[in-house]
Amino acid sequence: MKKLVLFCVVGLLAAPAMADYSFAPFDALNVGNLPPDGGHFETDLGGGAVPVATYSRFEVSAHWVAGGGGPWSNEANLFFTDNDINNISVIYQNGYTADNGAADGNPIDLTWTGVFATSYQGGDPLWFLACQAYVGSTADWTGIDITLIEAMAMSAHSLGTLAPGDIANGDTTGHSNDFKYNRAGDDIWALDHPGGTLDLSLAFDDTLIDLDMWLFDSAEVELDGAWETTSPEAITGDYPAGTYYVLVDGWEDSEGAYTLTYTPEPTSLALLVLGGLAVVRRRR
């Protein structure tokens, strides 16, 4: 009988103390669209005073009031870059709409919580750009409050360590959004890989949710990813022995239950899928 090791996540791990950085709040009035429509707002946020560290996430809030041209609050986009709009080399975050924007022009306190597509390392200037995406419309953003959140190590956030043959039953519902580009909660699992074929399958109810997964090495460098819209997501590759990390994350704000299966060989997975035939768990 195949040995299944089931991990059921019943609570969140305590987060390590992090160093965050906040800028003094500021206003952006008559915010319009990006060129060629024009009128967007941009600032270098004081020009590079942020302490050197790896910042992986951001939290932004602002009071939003419609101007002319019929803007909606869900058209309020922010961007983080390394330079002004004519000299951008690095886009830390591309057009990102608020968590609570609405399809209307009513005043609202907007919040954005997100993960940088490329982590910001501090020291170098960080530019903040704001725009209203609807052509010809403007809005006032006041009391813009930006906090940069220092990166959290995957090793510190692992929910458990899987060996070949293990299955993890998890659920990202309500979990913190620590990794990747979207605002969904996410889980990290460590893999104790004996070397050779590394085969991962992520099953979930794709009629309700859309989960994705990524594989990282021990230095937390991304090796592979699976971001189709259907279940199961699959990653297969040949990797040397060592510790690896799997990130289970949702598309946009999709969260829910999943079964993550780590098998040493594609044949084992095929047997499981074909009817639960007994397979022997590989031992080192």
Ligand SMILES: [Ca+2]
């Ligand atoms: Ca998380």
Ligand SMILES: [Ca+2]
């Ligand atoms: Ca996430």
Ligand SMILES: [Ca+2]
């Ligand atoms: Ca997916």
